[in-house]
Amino acid sequence: MGRVAFSLEDLASETGLSAIAARFQLLRLGPKVVRVSPRQPFFLIVGPEHRGLGAPPVGGWLQDYFDWLGRPYYLALQSAASLYGANPQAVQVTQIMTDRALRPIRVGRTQLRFFVKRHLQHTPTRQPKGAVAPIRVSTPEATAYDLVRHAGSIGGMGRAAETLRPFASRLRRRELRRVLDAEHEVSVAQRLGFVLEAIGERDLAKVVLEWLPPRLVPVKLVPSGGEDASDLPVASRWQALNNSAELKV
Numbered sequence: 529m530g531r532v533a534f535s536l537e538d539l540a541s542e543t544g545l546s547a548i549a550a551r552f553q554l555l556r557l558g559p560k561v562v563r564v565s566p567r568q569p570f571f572l573i574v575g576p577e578h579r580g581l582g583a584p585p586v587g588g589w590l591q592d593y594f595d596w597l598g599r600p601y602y603l604a605l606q607s608a609a610s611l612y613g614a615n616p617q618a619v620q621v622t623q624i625m626t627d628r629a630l631r632p633i634r635v636g637r638t639q640l641r642f643f644v645k646r647h648l649q650h651t652p653t654r655q656p657k658g659a660v661a662p663i664r665v666s667t668p669e670a671t672a673y674d675l676v677r678h679a680g681s682i683g684g685m686g687r688a689a690e691t692l693r694p695f696a697s698r699l700r701r702r703e704l705r706r707v708l709d710a711e712h713e714v715s716v717a718q719r720l721g722f723v724l725e726a727i728g729e730r731d732l733a734k735v736v737l738e739w740l741p742p743r744l745v746p747v748k749l750v751p752s753g754g755e756d757a758s759d760l761p762v763a764s765r766w767q768a769l770n771n772s773a774e775l776k777v
Contacts, residue, residue, distance in 0.1 A: 533589035536569035582636020591662045601626045602664040608671040612695035650710040669703040676720045686774030715747045722768040726775040
């Protein structure tokens, strides 16, 4: 049927087996079937070509999994950036944005880490070309925004800039404005403008500057930094207090 993912309820319904009998049948299949999580009755079919990984590629079943959960999602951050030409180092997990906290998942050699964004239905997404199954991925512009917003969770603002730089040329001014309108977080936009200017994308930075209100509250470039704000250099255009040694404008 071309499916690699199913729930225990689906299996029982399709076969007429009871839930207990269906579980026993799955146990007999051994490594040909793997459970996504010990706490969830959702399973993946592991074809011979994927036995070494212990699970099929996440792109083939992520949509089915979130449909079963009944939650919105999209492939995000460095996982999305890698589809647009970035090759962030040491990223060993698939990064997914959803609307509530979920525990990390490890299935076979695949690791999934979840990030939370309220109202993520407003974030622009797309279906990547050549995907083997339906999957939602943040647009390049939304990916850039998320990288800055969640920089503290992916290795810092320097890492966010490093990831953004290789695909920044793919960002479109109109779509960037659309993301800023949808997210509407002034402090994140200040940081994004700073980062875009720091990596040499002045035209894109100008889009952010034109979107920002005329009066800005100073913000630290790295929100979690504990430095005394009075000792930090200020990028006046962005009212960004630069507490990152890796970026300058």
